[in-house]
Amino acid sequence: MSLVADQVRRLDAQLDRIPFGHLTSYDATQSPIDLDSPRVKDLSKVIKSLSTTGSQKALTAWQLHSLLTQSSLFPEPGGEISATQYETELEWLLVSKATVQTYGIILDTLLDQIIPLSDHIWYWDDVLSSPTYSSIYMVQTSPVRLWARSREIYTDSKAKLQQYTSGASATDSEVGANTTSIQAGISQRWSQFYHIVRESIHEKSLANVQKKILSPVALCRAEARRKQSKLKKLREMTSSGLGVLIDEGLAFGGNGSDDGKSDLILSNNQEWKGVVERSVALMDMVLKDVLTLNVGVADFEDRVFAGVEEDPELSIQAEEDEIPRPAVVARRLLDLLEMHLPGHVEAAEKMVAENGRPSRLVRYWLPATILVFSSTTILRILVNKKQEILHWIRDLGVTVRDFWFNWVIDPVRKVVSTIRHDANSEIAIMSRDSLQADRDSLERMVVDFALDNPSSATGASSISESQVADIRAKVREGDVTPILRAYEKDLRSPLKGTVRGDLVRTLLIQVQKTKVDIEVAMTGIDTLLKSQELVFGLVGLTPGILVSFGVVQYLRGVLGGRKGFRENRRAGKCVRVLRNIDRILSEATPSPNNLLSYKDHGLLICEVHVLRRLAHSILPADIEKDFLEDLDDLANLKGIQSQLRALDRIRWAYSKWLR
Template sequence: MSVVADQVRQLDAQLDRIPLSYLTDSAATRASIDLDSPRAKELLRTVKALSAPSGPNAVLLPQQILSLLSQSRLLPANFEEALPNQYEAELEWILVGKATLQTYGIILHALLDQIIPLSDHIWYWDDVLSSPTYTSLYMVQTSPVRLWAWSREIYEDSKARFQLYASGGASATGSEAGPDTQSLQAGLAQQWKRFYEIVRESIREKSLTNLQRTVMSPVALCRSEARQKQAKLKKLKEMTSSALGVLIVEGLVFGANGSDDGKADTILSAKQEWKSVVERSAILMDMVLKDVLAPNLRVSDFEDRVFAGVQEDPELSTQAEEDEVNRPLMVARRLQDLLEYHLPAHLQDTKELVADNGRPSRLVRYWLPSISLLLSSTTVLRILVNKKQEIVHWIRDLGATVRDFWFNWVIDPVRKIVGTIRHDSNSEIAIMSRDSLKADRESLERMVVDFALDKSGAATGASAISEAQVAEIRAKVREGDVTPILRAYEKDLRTPLMGTVRGDLVRTLLIQVQKTKVDVEVAMSGIDSLLKSQELVFGFVGLTPGILVSVGAVQYLRGVFGGRKGFRESRKAGRCVRVLRNIDRILSDATPSPNNVLPYKDHGLLISEVHVLRQLVHSLLPADIEKDFLDDLDDLANLKGIMSQLRALARIRWAYSKWLR
């Protein structure tokens, strides 16, 4: 919701509180009016249609206001000659007041929409004047426009001279006194020769006329032009801000400060002063639109001229009590002129002024890169056509790479993690088969037992081995103890040649090789158990690179296509800080009036900055915080004194610094 919408709704609520019960206080008055007449019902419907609508925009369109005024039969084209009764006359005044309020809102919107873009244009000229590089760039950008304007001047001047020469009324150069009959009868070649001489003379005279351009360098000339345009824009901003401040402070002021306390006597007195407020406000809007673009007029002179025009307005100065019936008609006619003629003319004049002095159009600023791109487009197209197969192959490879990365480094690790969580046997990590250790251990057990039975003397020192001893050997082998084999091995080492011939030494060596294999498998089994216990951790470790690359790519693409909400919010917060800085400068640099309030110009600038700030914080603050923020903004915009406004600004800075950083 904007500042204008709040202002219009507040004033509309005050108009709705105008009581009409006093019209029926006496019996004579009740007998002279008809509350249910067709005219009264029609006026009531029109008053309701002119009320501020609900929603973010509280202002109607100009066409709607004109249509409702026409339906009310208050305009000259369809004015009713029959005299209304007192009740209908009051309804006509309320209708005119509502229409004046809607016109007031339209004009405030128009002035705000003009002030805000002017800052961008002024900043553009600041950039142009900030360095010779930007000035040179501006010179290059505007060189076609300058060349076209110069050529057009030469053409128009040469055309006028040649027409004068051809008619025989004067010489082409102005040096001959009478017509030259022979030159008029010359052939086409002679005329072209004469036209060429005229063009040269025009160019020479233009060069002498614009002597400053020959003395100053092109860069200095561009800087001078930028300063002039910037000065005109600054003056336009000051005048528009002053007009906005005059309308907000002096327009439609009902009662003391427009208080919204529910008391109708703030806008209704014995002499019906609220009608004069409506009448004066319509005249004030008319004077503001007439003089806001006046050339060579200072801000103070503009304000004095507006107030003097309101006081000296013929319709206001000639009002008398016997002309009470025609007063609503005069106000309605003035509103019609405002909406149909004065406001569109003001908007058009402002648009032309900004177009002449604002930053150049995009076509002017970007004609050089556009032409470069156009000239190189054939080369680029030729390269694309010649490299078509390579480009298609590259795109396919890129797509295949992205697809393989997604499935191999994201989908498959996720599938394995899900399988691990569900204890899927196929997903278990293993560095050896599950039955390998068991088979090798049983094989070692059989080897040791068979050797002990075959070579009992060498293995145990006894001639025979009982079943109990065999069971004991089996148990020790399961624990890794192969003492019978080691005893036989030690014995055969004493006579290795005989042990080798008998085969016992080789047999014990092979059994020890099997023992070494079993030991290695036991160690591997321990490592395998450790891996299985951390299988989920390894799964997430394998998934992490794919997730990181995917998230980084998504964030990069969101940044490229402008989808970063946090970045947009930080930019909005930065703009809010700049607006608060502008408000601080306005309050600090302003020269207060004797009653310690801002001048009209500074108040208009303040309202424009507050309007921008309200739009910026709409999506930046939470809903409950935004409501408090708008209350503080109202304190900042109200005319309660500069010190009160500075305190409100300080409160906004520390209370909402969390969201405005």
């Protein structure tokens, strides 16, 4: 919701409080009030369409023009409309609501014209800030200047040639029609035309002595400075007109409360009708004079107010007019919508086109020309490298796909399996059943050796079942004492033990024991790895996630899809707008009653309008309500000091979102 929409809605709500109770107190000579008459119904229907209290969108100029045209305000040619007092009051309410809508349309138009002027002024600032930018601007606009100079020379030469032709026609009529005379006449005319062209070029060169003294870059800088000055003057004039309309237009008084003593709507007199008439005249005068750049801002304001006071169509100036006053106001509103407003918009666009930054065609004709001339070379390169480009694209697609599946999908799947404690997903250095098989084999080896050599195992000639069970239990704990005893015995006579004893057998059993010990150690490491399996899975997933996140962020940044980046840019713009508001309030020249001038108030309204739009997408809904209230305090004329305090309050209260 814009500032203008709020202003229109507030004024429309004030008009809805117009009392009609006094109409029932007329004496019997007055016509009775018929609420069911066709004219009353038509007027009520149009009034309802012109109201904004139930709609969120303001009416367009075309819709407003259509509603005024279809209303029964204008008498037929040669006839008059006889209306009761109630119908007359309804007519006044209709034209008042139409005036409010027209007022909103004109304010929107002026705001839309002022805001883009800053971009054009900044462009000229860039051109004037650096000789490099000035040179670039000279190259960009060189075809336009060459074309304009050629047209001047052509127009001047054509005019002189026409004068020469008309003066020489009488002489040519006396010449004979022979071939020699004709050829001599043609040669003479070509020579004269060449002489005229040279003379025109020489005259243009003498007329533009300054262009011969200054360099092309200096001329371009002077042109940029001149256009920037006109744009600044246009912004000042438009801001002044906007401030005049906001401060003086439709000033009914009161604040919407029922006890407003200065509220013209609730007062017994009918002064609010005069306010409507004067507001229409004010809008008319502003549109007529706002583009007059050869006068100062103060002179413009004086001319506007003087024009309103001397307006011949106001009631106090045209008391003997036979046409009903609502019809006069409605006709003037139609003129504003049909002629004055479109004419103003067209003139403003023409002025901005002449003094604003050049068009895209002028700014980019050089790179576009280079691109066009090099397009054949680029196309030839693309055709010759077609297979290589396609192969590169395919390789890129395969690389991206393999990276995605091998470094993102598979690690994610492994992490999920680890979280779900999938036994098949457990990492292991060795097979799970390898240690158990080697233990069983060692147990069998030791038991068989004990059964074959009971004397080495127990020192007796036989071995019982309980002793065998005890040996099995000790082997499970890593105790192979029977093997070590036999090994120690045979080691006393190694050769004899090797040939006739069990030295080789015990040695091989110890090798198996060593293998089992190594596997036990590996099992411990395996258990440690299994306890940290989730950590390893996340570590393996991290590179893929980081690379994918970086690529996605880069693509979002390139495509401008980062919401946070856009919000930061909006917040930065809000800070710049707050800086402009502070500058306006600090440098403003206050009036005797400590209020802003019309020009400064218009500039302030523009900045507040921009700030409302930017903050709408940054602030939360509940915070935005308080923000709009503070913006209203900033925009209203309550004194410069009060506005500065409102600006400070906005800075510290909403710094969380606007920094």
